[in-house]
Each structure stands twice: as structure tokens, then as C-alpha cells.
Amino acid sequence: EYMRSPFSCQNHEVYSTLSLGAATFPTDGADPATLLRNADAALQTARRGGGDLLVPYSVELNTQADQRLDIESDLRHALERGExxxxxxxxxxxxxxxxxxxxxxxxxxxxxxxxxxxxxxxxxxxxxxxxxxxxxxxxxxxxxxxxxxxxxxxxxxxxxxxxxxxxxxxxxxxxxxxxxxxxxxxxxxxxxxxxxxxxxxxxxxxxxxxxxxxxxxxxxxxxxxxxxxxxxxxxxxxxxxxxxxxxxxxxxxxxxxxxxxxxxxxxxxxxxxxxxxxxxxxxxxxxxxxxxxxxxxxxxxxxxxxxxxxxxxxxxxxxxxxxxxxx
Known part of the structure; x- marks a missing residue:
């Protein structure tokens, strides 16, 4: 609620949004690197959802992220492959x-x-x-x-x-x-x-x-x-x-x-x-x-x-x- 309120900066009103991704130890990762990676996957989902969202990590998010990376990788070669x-x-x-x-x-x-x-x-x-x-x-x-x-x-x-x-x-x-x-x-x-x-x-x-x-x-x-x-x-x-x-x-x-x-x-x-x-x-x-x-x-x-x-x-x-x- 506080993030939706504008703040003043050099005579301008500035509006902000807050997107959050959450990962829980040890369910979503047993080490810091895994937790950060999974929390980031949840964060990207929150951003794509329009912002002002809290998205908890789930296994499905990693699956979606992997599919997205796979599609993007193939798309980079689509022109040269004549696809x-x-x-x-x-x-x-x-x-x-x-x-x-x-x-x-x-x-x-x-x-x-x-x-x-x-x-x-x-x-x-x-x-x-x-x-x-x-x-x-x-x-x-x-x-x-x-x-x-x-x-x-x-x-x-x-x-x-x-x-x-x-x-x-x-x-x-x-x-x-x-x-x-x-x-x-x-x-x-x-x-x-x-x-x-x-x-x-x-x-x-x-x-x-x-x-x-x-x-x-x-x-x-x-x-x-x-x-x-x-x-x-x-x-x-x-x-x-x-x-x-x-x-x-x-x-x-x-x-x-x-x-x-x-x-x-x-x-x-x-x-x-x-x-x-x-x-x-x-x-x-x-x-x-x-x-x-x-x-x-x-x-x-x-x-x-x-x-x-x-x-x-x-x-x-x-x-x-x-x-x-x-x-």
C-alpha cells in the first residue's frame, strides 16, 4: 500500500511498483545459490504479471523458465535456419x-x-x-x-x-x-x-x-x-x-x-x-x-x-x- 503512494523528487511526483519473488528454505533450496535462483524465477513471473505482486516459488515456475529459455535459444537461430x-x-x-x-x-x-x-x-x-x-x-x-x-x-x-x-x-x-x-x-x-x-x-x-x-x-x-x-x-x-x-x-x-x-x-x-x-x-x-x-x-x-x-x-x-x- 505504501509503495503505491507517490513521492516527490525535484518537484515531480514519482510512482513506483513493487514486485516480489519468494523462496523458502529448505523446501525451495538447500543452499543460497539455489534459493536465489528460484526466488529470481518467482520475481520474473511477478514482473511479467504486471507488477505489484508477490509470487512464491514453485517447481512449475522452473519448468516454465526452462521452456522459456529453450524457446529463446531456438529463436536466436530461427532466421539462419529458415524457420x-x-x-x-x-x-x-x-x-x-x-x-x-x-x-x-x-x-x-x-x-x-x-x-x-x-x-x-x-x-x-x-x-x-x-x-x-x-x-x-x-x-x-x-x-x-x-x-x-x-x-x-x-x-x-x-x-x-x-x-x-x-x-x-x-x-x-x-x-x-x-x-x-x-x-x-x-x-x-x-x-x-x-x-x-x-x-x-x-x-x-x-x-x-x-x-x-x-x-x-x-x-x-x-x-x-x-x-x-x-x-x-x-x-x-x-x-x-x-x-x-x-x-x-x-x-x-x-x-x-x-x-x-x-x-x-x-x-x-x-x-x-x-x-x-x-x-x-x-x-x-x-x-x-x-x-x-x-x-x-x-x-x-x-x-x-x-x-x-x-x-x-x-x-x-x-x-x-x-x-x-x-x-
Missing amino acids: LELHYQPQQSLRDGALAGFEALLRWRRRGELVSPAVFIPLAEESGLIIAIGDWVLEQACRQASEWSAHYGRALTIAVNISPRQFTHPSFLPKITDLLATTHIDPACIELEITEGVVMENTEQAITVLGQLRALGLKLSIDDFGTGYSSLAYLKRFPIHKLKIDQSFVRQLAPGTGDAAIVQAVIGLGRNLGISVIAEGVENAGQRALLHLWGCDEIQGYHYGRPMPPREAQRYLRSSDSMVLAA
Whole structure:
């Protein structure tokens, strides 16, 4: 309780949290080294749980820690082993029903089995591996967009998620500049998705970087919009093209609900600011109909198409073009 109270430091209020891990002698260890190791395993669990927690050691924690280390060790070799791959989920324009583009989604095939991104992406972030992995994702997406654009004779947008560590890294902008030069791709074919939390952590620096990225001709979008803490005063200063409504607001979408009010507000906000809006997590015709009625620009989700490997995505692209030409 005392730790939650702020204290003053040079005219600033400072808030702190307390995370505790506990190990008991002799149950959890017969020597100081073992006790410290097990207490630290409990402490890391408390931190990952959000802080302000006391977590007692258990055998399961060591098992989880060992599994985590094993996964992280394999992840460090995933690139060189060719285990990473991109799947592409189609996005639909609600104006004419045409294919608007794809989102590139990272997949890791470890020992022949796909690992959930919810498991390995946080590990990549914490370990710093996300920088190299993010570079690889951008390069693959650029080459895929270039290949499809050349083959089908029209520009096709591919959206790529940019991690917080990747966005704030000093090498981010130079690497993108070099990548655009080496792949000779139209920058407008690549849309960088950045979470609102990232751009709000250091707003002025983020605005500068976003401006430089837009000057290169890249498209920019705010991902998971509505789940963070965006300031509307800053939003109008962000040089972005698109807002992406998080799927948590779309999953149970129905008229007259709180989710409906938020979704309609974001669509209205985008319209007034001249920013397009896409809703992710659209899984049925009812959700699509509501979003179309409210003026949402694009949708993404299982209702229109699941994430698919490049060859399958290419077949989807070919059939989508055929459907539009036949319409």
C-alpha cells in the first residue's frame, strides 16, 4: 500500500511498483545459490504479471523458465535456419468489395510446429531479437509487394507491423531508406503499422520519425486504435493515413452497444480528419454489414480471408482480380 503512494523528487511526483519473488528454505533450496535462483524465477513471473505482486516459488515456475529459455535459444537461430515465414491476410475495401491489400503476419515453424506469435513475439521484444527479425520481415514484405506488383501490373499494399523496439532504434530509418533503394519498390506499396502506445511514449520524436517515413512515400497507420492512450490533440499532428480498429471492439459488435459507440466514434474521427479506417477481426456478415453502414473504409478478418502462405495468397489475389473484373 505504501509503495503505491507517490513521492516527490525535484518537484515531480514519482510512482513506483513493487514486485516480489519468494523462496523458502529448505523446501525451495538447500543452499543460497539455489534459493536465489528460484526466488529470481518467482520475481520474473511477478514482473511479467504486471507488477505489484508477490509470487512464491514453485517447481512449475522452473519448468516454465526452462521452456522459456529453450524457446529463446531456438529463436536466436530461427532466421539462419529458415524457420520464419510470412503469411498474408487479405483486406477488403467496403466501397467496392475489392481486395485492398494484405497484412504480413509473422509465423515461426519450430521443429515442424507453428509457435503462437503470442509466445515468441514478446520474447523477441525482450531479448532484442525483434530488431533483426523486424528487418527480415520488412525485406520479405517489400520483395513480395514488388513481385506481385510486377506480375499483376498494379500496386498492391502490404501492411507490416513495426515493433516498439524497432521503431525507436536509431537504425530503423536508415535501414528502410536502404531497403527501398535496393528493392526499387514503390514506397506507397508498404504500410507501416505502429501501435498508439509507441507514438505516445515520446510524442515529439515519434512525430519527427513519422514525418520522415511519410516523406519517403510510405503509408502509415495506427494499429490497435482505441486500446491505448492516444491524445486527440496529438493525433491530428500525426502524418498517418489509416486508423486500425482493434478486434476487441469488433468481436461482439452489435447495434446499441458500447463497442458500437466506440467503433462509430473512430469512423467519424477518421472521416473528419481525412484518415481512412479499417476494422480487424471481422468474422461474419453481420459485422461487415454494420461497418459498411457506418462508413468504415476497409475490413480484415476471417469473414473475408484467413492468413495464408505466399502461394495461396497469390491464388487469392488472382481470383480476387477475376471477381472484380467479372462484377
